[in-house]
Amino acid sequence: MEEDFYDEGGVVCPKCMGDRTVDCYCGGDLCFCENYGERDCPVCHGEGEVSEAREETYFESQRRMHAAFQSAMRQSDEKIDD
Structure with a gap:
């Protein structure tokens, strides 16, 4: 049976x-x-598994996408209120 081992640092x-x-x-x-x-x-x-740097890049990308979505939703709400 094959066991999964993660590299140190990942x-x-x-x-x-x-x-x-x-x-x-x-x-x-x-x-x-x-x-x-x-x-x-x-x-x-x-x-x-990924390196810590790749993990941080992934999370930063997620934060940017979330901020862009929130901005788009605010702009949409403002247009509806007009």
Whole structure:
């Protein structure tokens, strides 16, 4: 039985949480993923772990996307109020 060992200095991938795969949303019969609904995680590339620097880059990207979404929602609310 194969056991999973993580390298020292690595952390669990924040995208797939160490599962190594993420859900695929290609579209049913047109799915291009080999596993019909799952694909290798785009952050850890199926490894299950990333470096601390890559983890921080992922979280920074998430913070920027959240801020952009919040800004868009505020602008949308302002246009509705006008």
